Amino acid sequence: MSAREEILGRVRRALDGVTADPTPVPAPSGARPEDLIGHFVERVTDYRATAIVVAADQVPAAIETALAGRTPIVPAGLAWPVGGISDTGQSAAELDAVEAVVTGAALGIAETGTLVLDHGPGQGRRALSLVPDVHICVVRADQVVADVSDAIALLDPDRPQTWISGPSATSDIELDRVEGVHGPRQLHVIVVVPCPESDNPLL
Numbered sequence: 001m002s003a004r005e006e007i008l009g010r011v012r013r014a015l016d017g018v019t020a021d022p023t024p025v026p027a028p029s030g031a032r033p034e035d036l037i038g039h040f041v042e043r044v045t046d047y048r049a050t051a052i053v054v055a056a057d058q059v060p061a062a063i064e065t066a067l068a069g070r071t072p073i074v075p076a077g078l079a080w081p082v083g084g085i086s087d088t089g090q091s092a093a094e095l096d097a098v099e100a101v102v103t104g105a106a107l108g109i110a111e112t113g114t115l116v117l118d119h120g121p122g123q124g125r126r127a128l129s130l131v132p133d134v135h136i137c138v139v140r141a142d143q144v145v146a147d148v149s150d151a152i153a154l155l156d157p158d159r160p161q162t163w164i165s166g167p168s169a170t171s172d173i174e175l176d177r178v179e180g181v182h183g184p185r186q187l188h189v190i191v192v193v194p195c196p197e198s199d200n201p202l203l
Contacts, residue, residue, distance in 0.1 A: 036141075036144050036146060037053060037110075037141055037144060037193070039110040040108050040110040040191065041053060042113075043110065043111065043113025044113040044187075044189050045113075046113060046166075047165055047166025047167070047187075048166055048167060049166045049167055049187035049188065049189055050186075050187070050189065051190075052189075052190055053191045053192075053193055054190060054191070054192060055192070055195045056192050056193070057195050059080045059138060059190060060080055060082070062190045063080060063138070066134075066136045066188040066190070067134075070099035070100040070134060071085065071098075071099055072102045072132070072136070073086075073090070073095065073100075073101050073128060073132060074086060074101075074102055075101075075103055075122060075123060075125075075128055076121065076124075077120075077121025077123075078102065078104060078121075078122040079104060079122055079138075080138060082102045084102070085098060087128060092131055095131035095132060098131070098132045099132065100132050100133065101124070101134070101135055101184075102138070103123050103124055103129055103135070103136070103137050103138070104121075104122035104123050104137070104139070105117055105138070105139040105143060106118040106120065106123065106143070107139075107144070107151050107154060108139045108143055108144040108145070108189075108191070109145060109148055109150075110144055110145065110147070111147040112147070112165060113165055113166070114151075114163055114164065114165045115163070115164040115165075115189065116151055116163050116164075117161065117162045117164070118159040118161050119160050119161075120159070126160060126162050129184075130162070130184070132184060133185050133186065134186045135164075135184040135186070135188070136190065137164070137187065137188070137189050139189065139190070139191055139192070140191075140192045141191055141192060144191070164187065166187060167184055167186055167187040
């Protein structure tokens with residue numbers, strides 16, 4: 001008998017005679033739809049990231065402000081004009097010398113303040129969001145969902161995914177917080193809402 005079979009056997013014996021609890025597990029309540037963006041911004045800032053909400057025509061200026069003079073690497077297909085270095089497959093060592101990256105996102109999750117990148121157009125490959133010291137991520141308001149279950153329902157499980165909740169952080173044995181060990185030390189999130197005069201949620 002393998003170790004796996006032995007463990008499963010013990011579990012079956014422990015559960016023998018136990019009836020299933022008929023009480024349904026409540027679905028996550030999430031945030032109310034009208035609170036999604038505010039809830040998302042609050043959760044993002046809880047992680048020591050910065051988050052602002054801007055109209056679509058203010059995105060370039062918001063990106064420039066977040067860059068603060070840094071030169072970013074920019075993935076192909078980014079929906080907003082950003083001057084910088086084009087991603088040409090630079091190595092991790094080369095990316096380590098890059099000051100910042102600007103990407104889009106696939107989704108934002110309000111309940112957890114999480115960004116999800118599935119590395120489609122405008123999001124770049126995984127290394128872009130993990131190596132440069134500063135990550136500026138632009139997410140549209142219509143991409144923000146209430147909770148993780150909503151996100152999973154929309155994501156393609158066959159695509160690579162990177163889930164980001166705040167800047168990279170860890171704690172040593174003394175519980176001293178250290179940032180930037182395994183990812184960007186700074187995360188700036190720009191949430192884009194439609195311009196008041198536009199009915200198109202993408203503008």
